[in-house]
Amino acid sequence: MMKIAYLTDSSISINSDDKFLNNEDVFFIPLHIIIDDVDYLDDGKYDREQLIQDVFKAKKASTSQPSPGEVKILLDDIKAKGFDVLVCACLGSGLSGTQNVIYSVAIESKLTIVNLDSRGAGPMQVAALKMFKKELATGLSLSDVQAKVQHMLDVSNCYALVDNLNYLQKGGRISLASAKFGTLLKIKPLVMCNKEMNGRVVPYDKVRTRSKALIRLVETSFKDIDEDSEYDVAIGEFDAKEDSKILKNIINEMHPNVKVEIMDLCFAIGVHTGPNTLVLFTIRKI
Secondary structure (H helix, E strand, O other): OOOOEEEEEEHHHHHOOOOOOOOHOOOEOOOOOEEEEEEOOOOOOOOHHHHHHHHHOOOEEEEOOOOHHHHHHHHHHHOOOOEEEEEEEOOOOOOOOOHHHHHHHHOOOOOEEEEEEEOOOOOHHHHHHHHHHHOOOOOOOOHHHHHHHHHHOOOOOEEEEEEOHHHHOOOOOOHHHHHHHHHHHHHEEEEEEOHHHHHOOEEEEEEEOOHHHHHHHHHHEEEEOOOOOEEEEEEEEOOOOHHHHHHHHHHHHHHOOOOEEEEEEOHHHHHHOOOOOEEEEEEOOO
């Protein structure tokens, strides 16, 4: 009988109180936060608000995926605990190479690995692992469950509102021309990340004021949602606590039957999007 482990990275928000994440078969690999050449593990063992301010004050801030050596240590531990199958849902492949590193090390370690491309971050990763475990319990094969969960991720979306495009450009997520265009017009850019964009961050709209941008963010996120379908909705905030509450109120006014969760947005996203970042996740229930 297969013994299955579930693996994700710290972009799920390491301090999440979701009970699923505390199960003995769920494992984490921390990403790295690099501030002026000082390397911090994104393991939740820090003062979040202070570290956010350190990021914005820094001359240079970035993030990086775990090294193959770090991944091997974790996978060796997983194997030692008797697991022989690894189901992996990390930061989307268009945003990070973490999933590729884990896949390569797993193959070398003779672990069967099932990769799920979250196409995004945070709640999309958690939803994928939860659904995989639930569907597997129905007796479906690994490959059938993988296909079903990947479809759920492919029809889910994350849209974001950022203050400007400079941070995304510095991190190599968008072109210099796109960043300059947004800055010159003094607009509030909205960006998207989903299957349609191959999991990459792509600017898709521009709005003149923050208040109008919040409304547009909701309109865009819900425009393709079928009223007969069920979705989980989450707001990820990075240095935008007050605006996250305003955004939740807008959603509740426009879509009163939708339950909305507010969560911390991970550093792996926030470092590259800058202050006052809001990400709106709509995750399809299948």
